[in-house]
Amino acid sequence: MADENAPMEGQSSNFADIGKEMWSFLTGRQAAINYQFVDLKIEVPRSTGAEAPRATWLLNGTLRITTEENAAS
Amino acid sequence: MPGRTGRLVVDADVRMVLNGHPAHLTGTGQDLRVTTDAPADLWTELTRAELPSGIGSVNGPRAIGRVADELDRQGISVAVVGPSGELVRIGARVSSRLGRIVTGSAAVTFGSARTVAPTVLAVVKQSATAVVDRIRSRWRRR
Numbered sequence: 001m002a003d004e005n006a007p008m009e010g011q012s013s014n015f016a017d018i019g020k021e022m023w024s025f026l027t028g029r030q031a032a033i034n035y036q037f038v039d040l041k042i043e044v045p046r047s048t049g050a051e052a053p054r055a056t057w058l059l060n061g062t063l064r065i066t067t068e069e070n071a072a073s
Numbered sequence: 074m075p076g077r078t079g080r081l082v083v084d085a086d087v088r089m090v091l092n093g094h095p096a097h098l099t100g101t102g103q104d105l106r107v108t109t110d111a112p113a114d115l116w117t118e119l120t121r122a123e124l125p126s127g128i129g130s131v132n133g134p135r136a137i138g139r140v141a142d143e144l145d146r147q148g149i150s151v152a153v154v155g156p157s158g159e160l161v162r163i164g165a166r167v168s169s170r171l172g173r174i175v176t177g178s179a180a181v182t183f184g185s186a187r188t189v190a191p192t193v194l195a196v197v198k199q200s201a202t203a204v205v206d207r208i209r210s211r212w213r214r215r
Contacts, residue, residue: 044122064083
């Protein structure tokens with residue numbers, strides 16, 4: 001009997017893969033992703049390393065992502 | 074039987090301040106717009122970001138081409154608008170030979186020379202200043 005917690009073949013290993021799988025899952029399910037940013041502060045490193053200088057990005061507003069299904073010929 | 078494909082539909086109203094440089098992302102449906110008063114500063118800020126290896130670097134025109142191709146696949150177009158007008162449009166419903174040459178993707182088209190020139194000159198000036206500063210800094214350390 002298969003262990004449900006065991007990693008599956010082709011399991012996602014980074015954000016890009018997770019995003020693609022999420023997109024595939026949501027497509028056609030009329031799902032919506034709503035983000036509301038309120039003074040979201042992101043520190044973006046200028047280079048690699050723990051002591052790297054950082055830029056600050058601030059986000060305020062809303063972002064709504066839905067999917068639209070189309071029949072492909 | 075026909076297959077089914079999905080496209081992203083986005084409703085955006087996000088104000089961003091990237092290290093002091095404001096920009097505004099707006100749009101409904103599949104056409105988005107980034108408006109900024111200082112496109113050269115915004116470009117410099119974006120290209121200086123160091124992203125995790127899983128996402129990849131955003132440096133250089135080729136990276137813009139990659140983003141444009143991905144947006145094209147999702148049916149989304151993004152226009153970047155500066156004080157002098159539309160500078161660049163990437164993604165869906167865009168086709169440009171110049172874009173393919175510069176970024177590797179035909180899904181990138183540039184605004185008119187008059188619109189784009191001030192931003193290109195400002196980016197070149199900022200890049201040159203950064204190079205000179207780096208050389209001076211190394212020279213002082215010797």
